[in-house]
Amino acid sequence: MTSVHPDDVRAAVDAALDRADLPPVPPDELPVPDGNVAWALKVVRRSGVADALAEWSTSCTGRKQSEITVEGLLTSMVLLAVEGSPMLLNRVEAMAYRRIGDEYRGRFRTMKPTDTARRRKAAYKNVRDQFLRMCKAVDPSALPKNRRLTWEDLAREAARRSQHVDEAEAYRRLRWITNRLLQASFELLPRSVRRRWRGTIALDGTKVPVLAVGRDIEGVWESTDPDAGWHVRTNDMDVHGVPDGHPPPKRSKSVWAYELTAAIMGWDEPVRGPEVDEDGRTVRPGDRKPHPNLVLGFELHRPSPDPGGQAVSVLEGIRDPSRPISRSDGPLPAKWLVADRGYTSNAKVEDFHRPVRRLGYSLVQDYKHAELGARGDEGVDGAVMVEGHLYCHSMPEWLVNASVDLVAGRIDDTQYRHRIAEREPYLFRRKSALGDDRTRWMCPASGTCPTAMCGFKTKSFERAGRGAPEVQPDAQIVSIGAKPKACAQDSVTVRDDAFEKHRQELRFKSPEWRAVYGMLRNTIEGVNSTYKDGSSVLLEVKSRRRVRGIAAQWLLVLMLVFGENVRRVRRWQQERDEANGDPRKKARSGRRRRKDRARWQAERHRRMLAGLPVAPPPRNPRQQEIARARDREAAALREQFASR
Numbered sequence: 001m002t003s004v005h006p007d008d009v010r011a012a013v014d015a016a017l018d019r020a021d022l023p024p025v026p027p028d029e030l031p032v033p034d035g036n037v038a039w040a041l042k043v044v045r046r047s048g049v050a051d052a053l054a055e056w057s058t059s060c061t062g063r064k065q066s067e068i069t070v071e072g073l074l075t076s077m078v079l080l081a082v083e084g085s086p087m088l089l090n091r092v093e094a095m096a097y098r099r100i101g102d103e104y105r106g107r108f109r110t111m112k113p114t115d116t117a118r119r120r121k122a123a124y125k126n127v128r129d130q131f132l133r134m135c136k137a138v139d140p141s142a143l144p145k146n147r148r149l150t151w152e153d154l155a156r157e158a159a160r161r162s163q164h165v166d167e168a169e170a171y172r173r174l175r176w177i178t179n180r181l182l183q184a185s186f187e188l189l190p191r192s193v194r195r196r197w198r199g200t201i202a203l204d205g206t207k208v209p210v211l212a213v214g215r216d217i218e219g220v221w222e223s224t225d226p227d228a229g230w231h232v233r234t235n236d237m238d239v240h241g242v243p244d245g246h247p248p249p250k251r252s253k254s255v256w257a258y259e260l261t262a263a264i265m266g267w268d269e270p271v272r273g274p275e276v277d278e279d280g281r282t283v284r285p286g287d288r289k290p291h292p293n294l295v296l297g298f299e300l301h302r303p304s305p306d307p308g309g310q311a312v313s314v315l316e317g318i319r320d321p322s323r324p325i326s327r328s329d330g331p332l333p334a335k336w337l338v339a340d341r342g343y344t345s346n347a348k349v350e351d352f353h354r355p356v357r358r359l360g361y362s363l364v365q366d367y368k369h370a371e372l373g374a375r376g377d378e379g380v381d382g383a384v385m386v387e388g389h390l391y392c393h394s395m396p397e398w399l400v401n402a403s404v405d406l407v408a409g410r411i412d413d414t415q416y417r418h419r420i421a422e423r424e425p426y427l428f429r430r431k432s433a434l435g436d437d438r439t440r441w442m443c444p445a446s447g448t449c450p451t452a453m454c455g456f457k458t459k460s461f462e463r464a465g466r467g468a469p470e471v472q473p474d475a476q477i478v479s480i481g482a483k484p485k486a487c488a489q490d491s492v493t494v495r496d497d498a499f500e501k502h503r504q505e506l507r508f509k510s511p512e513w514r515a516v517y518g519m520l521r522n523t524i525e526g527v528n529s530t531y532k533d534g535s536s537v538l539l540e541v542k543s544r545r546r547v548r549g550i551a552a553q554w555l556l557v558l559m560l561v562f563g564e565n566v567r568r569v570r571r572w573q574q575e576r577d578e579a580n581g582d583p584r585k586k587a588r589s590g591r592r593r594r595k596d597r598a599r600w601q602a603e604r605h606r607r608m609l610a611g612l613p614v615a616p617p618p619r620n621p622r623q624q625e626i627a628r629a630r631d632r633e634a635a636a637l638r639e640q641f642a643s644r
Contacts, residue, residue, distance in 0.1 A: 040078040047180040056137035067126035072108025081563025084536030086544035087556040139551035140170035185565035199333030200266040202524040207231040207257040209542040214256030227550040229302040262298040270515040292572035308347030334360035338520035372403040381492040382484025387508040390428040425451040446490035
């Protein structure tokens with residue numbers, strides 16, 4: 001039997017691979033153009049994140065930065081995020097040491113060769129040490145990671161380390177880094193687009209699983225990533241997390257994860273399409289998008305049953321006056337804010353509703369079944385609070401309980417819409433703001449243009465328009481003769497902090513409310529779906545983020561969100577350019593040219609009749625240059641043919 005030498009086998013395999021025409025370089029090792037590296041470096045420098053992290057990490061560890069610079073590490077992570085690669089440190093090492101050009105590798109101190117496995121391990125160690133040094137400078141947690149400890153040992157270790165950790169300062173640094181990088185992605189939009197946006201925000205939370213086993217439910221062992229927690233989501237959106245010290249419910253949806261509370265840039269007005277314009281042409285929905293839906297702020301935290309505080313922290317970061325990087329941009333505006341019932345119904349007024357309104361946002365919210373109809377404990381001076389607005393106390397019961405009847409199945413959606421429209425004449429109208437957190441509200445039967453007719457106010461029968469309903473005063477009030485203030489005078493004063501939990505600007509389930517709430521809820525759910533199931537971010541895939549700890553996970557998620565923002569801006573610009581280059585624009589240009597030609601012919605005829613010199617319309621410099629080039633080409637062709 002003939003033996004085969006191993007070298008011959010290896011040579012045969014190499015020859016087979018050559019014949020298979022396989023790529024010689026893996027996709028994650030391909031070089032990156034210098035232009036892309038220059039752009040990423042510009043973003044990092046303009047944001048100021050690299051200098052701040054370098055200073056914090058040096059003061060935290062007492063050592064100067066090693067091998068790769070913080071600027072080089074962040075630039076490499078930005079390049080990976082934009083191309084949609086996983087946030088793995090070995091990918092960062094490949095980008096920093098092999099994929100970028102020599103000019104930038106010299107600047108980032110990554111010129112060492114990595115042609116052997118040992119040298120690659122050394123380069124990976126440099127990247128890992130620098131990243132962990134950055135994480136330590138902004139880590140708000142004193143809990144040890146990557147160690148399977150008992151609950152008692154973990155508490156003892158956390159108490160020992162807590163005296164060396166400034167939690168408030170660490171969170172301030174993390175939020176500052178987040179705001180600066182996300183603001184840099186927002187400022188990639190044209191300045192005119194940024195100024196047209198009025199501040200509409202869609203707010204929601206989603207889970208971010210981690211690569212770690214969760215806390216032992218029945219035993220005594222803690223997780224290797226103790227900063228995370230059990231994330232639980234029920235169908236009625238009542239629970240986001242489990243309080244400390246409580247075991248998680250035995251549900252299939254329970255997962256050991258962080259929670260990401262994100263604020264999405266929403267459209268101020270509903271964008272409908274496709275539609276037909278005045279010329280009979282179909283307008284695609286993409287032609288009408290005023291801007292892409294970007295993530296403007298987020299907060300990564302342990303899942304909590306009361307996420308209102310984290311939401312307010314996100315909104316405060318968006319409204320921070322020092323957030324804009326460009327000198328021409330002022331603070332970001334505030335308009336509508338849409339959030340699910342996990343925030344609007346479960347959160348306390350002092351934790352969510354009051355701070356949100358102080359930041360300038362107007363809530364557009366839904367209600368639980370128990371919050372529908374009239375609120376018995378919410379009313380003032382003859383006005384009753386019904387689903388966020390003040391109505392006349394004599395509004396018919398079948399209008400007050402319209403939402404309750406819909407939920408109970410006693411009416412269908414068409415009847416419900418009619419009842420919501422019939423509520424409007426009974427609505428109290430805003431008269432004036434007194435300036436000291438109080439507002440005057442006018443009775444629907446008062447004023448020069450009342451919307452209802454009331455026996456307590458006889459002038460309303462003369463001034464009300466056609467179709468205004470007649471209000472039937474309460475028989476008990478008529479019998480005792482004690483009229484409420486709203487019935488005895490034209491308007492009543494209501495404090496702005498009254499009914500804070502349920503008050504909103506748009507009438508509940510009105511066409512305006514449906515348009516704004518539906519659009520923004522679809523926006524946030526679409527963005528969440530993209531972040532979970534998309535081919536680039538994949539927040540549900542925990543193996544794409546392998547470093548444990550809240551600081552490391554926060555920075556990695558930040559890079560993924562930044563990269564998705566950049567891709568969204570790029571796609572939106574491409575759609576806008578395609579829409580601007582469609583045949584309709586050419587047709588409009590042709591119409592303008594024909595109109596200019598007709599105007600010049602009329603002017604030429606007038607000049608000829610008046611005996612004035614007739615000269616062609618002057619060309620602009622670009623047209624003159626094109627005409628001269630055309631004349632030179634024609635002269636060259638004539639000489640060429642003449643020589644033949």
